[in-house]
Amino acid sequence: MQRILSGIQPSGQLHIGNYFGMMEPMLRHMASSELYVFIANLHAMTSVQDKERLAQGTLEAAANFLALGLDPERCIFWVQSDVPEVCELAWLLSVVTPMGLLERCHSYKDKVAKKIPASHGLFAYPVLMAADILLYQPHLVPVGRDQKQHIEVARDIAGSFNSTFGETFMLPDGEINASTAIVPGLDGQKMSKSYDNTIPIFADEKTLRKRVMLIQTDATPVAEPKNPDTCNLYALLKLFAAPERLQEIHDLYMHGGAAYGYLKQELFELINARFAPARERKKELLANPEHIRDLLRQGAEKAREKGARTLALARERVGQGY
Numbered sequence: 496m497q498r499i500l501s502g503i504q505p506s507g508q509l510h511i512g513n514y515f516g517m518m519e520p521m522l523r524h525m526a527s528s529e530l531y532v533f534i535a536n537l538h539a540m541t542s543v544q545d546k547e548r549l550a551q552g553t554l555e556a557a558a559n560f561l562a563l564g565l566d567p568e569r570c571i572f573w574v575q576s577d578v579p580e581v582c583e584l585a586w587l588l589s590v591v592t593p594m595g596l597l598e599r600c601h602s603y604k605d606k607v608a609k610k611i612p613a614s615h616g617l618f619a620y621p622v623l624m625a626a627d628i629l630l631y632q633p634h635l636v637p638v639g640r641d642q643k644q645h646i647e648v649a650r651d652i653a654g655s656f657n658s659t660f661g662e663t664f665m666l667p668d669g670e671i672n673a674s675t676a677i678v679p680g681l682d683g684q685k686m687s688k689s690y691d692n693t694i695p696i697f698a699d700e701k702t703l704r705k706r707v708m709l710i711q712t713d714a715t716p717v718a719e720p721k722n723p724d725t726c727n728l729y730a731l732l733k734l735f736a737a738p739e740r741l742q743e744i745h746d747l748y749m750h751g752g753a754a755y756g757y758l759k760q761e762l763f764e765l766i767n768a769r770f771a772p773a774r775e776r777k778k779e780l781l782a783n784p785e786h787i788r789d790l791l792r793q794g795a796e797k798a799r800e801k802g803a804r805t806l807a808l809a810r811e812r813v814g815q816g817y
């Protein structure tokens with residue numbers, strides 16, 4: 496059976512980019528693979544440095560996954576810091592990680608350009624991410640396009656460790672779905688929790704509508720033809736509209752008649768209908784946080800068992816068994 500792993504940071508509100516880029520593929524894999532899903536609270540500390548926000552964000556991120564259908568009986572679901580072995584492995588990996596490899600990472604440069612503090616943690620993020628992955632030896636890691644380079648870095652680091660210390664880690668493959676690789680945000684850039692350009696899927700109806708209305712569009716008059724392929728709003732409609740309706744919308748763009756305000760209302764209704772049931776389930780789940788904590792603790796135990804075995808092997812390989 497294929498082992499599949501992915502994680503999400505509790506760094507802000509879950510958005511439709513996270514959903515299509517990572518969660519939906521993970522939920523699909525649940526039926527037929529050995530699934531590992533974690534809440535990356537250590538990674539989130541690169542942008543969230545507030546005790547209450549991190550703790551509450553972690554619970555909410557877990558509730559999001561559960562509300563959307565993740566079944567803890569059919570996967571291993573835990574919080575990153577509950578398996579501290581990951582930090583030790585990150586160190587063993589960091590000594591075989593060339594500086595140049597990290598200096599080339601786009602995500603670091605993009606986040607610093609967006610004024611996220613350029614800490615060592617943000618710079619070394621891909622090394623911890625490599626440890627997240629390699630500790631569990633998965634075959635496949637479903638992610639959005641923004642994480643493609645980080646997966647390649649994880650493979651490079653694994654290769655570098657293997658050639659220095661002997662065969663230890665399996666090289667994982669990324670899984671990036673072409674149609675949902677980069678979901679655009681309100682401003683057309685990658686939708687990102689830390690860029691304030693998101694459509695949050697668990698926002699209440701009123702907020703959701705407001706966010707959808709903020710999607711940036713051009714000033715072409717309604718009657719004139721427009722290019723759907725360069726339109727942010729169309730890119731989002733593509734994710735939600737039924738195929739026949741999408742074809743009609745496409746025709747309106749091509750031949751004139753696409754009214755942005757009307758289409759935004761339609762998009763809002765589609766998103767709302769899709770996620771309203773999960774919104775209710777999330778409320779119920781958060782009413783009993785102790786239950787969520789229990790599930791996560793049980794998940795951490797299972798993850799730790801697997802992780803400890805890999806770490807023991809890595810320790811032995813580097814010469815810690817003196």
Ligand code: ATP
Nearest residue numbers: 504506512513516517638639677678686687688689
């Ligand atoms: P941050 O801004 O704090 O980095 P984020 O919105 O990028 O947050 P992450 O927790 O870093 O979210 O990423 C979780 C998963 O969601 C990753 O697999 C990532 O590739 C995917 N993802 C994030 N944004 C998008 C997007 N706009 N389109 C497709 N996938 C995305």
Ligand code: MG
Nearest residue numbers: 504641687688
């Ligand atoms: Mg990110």
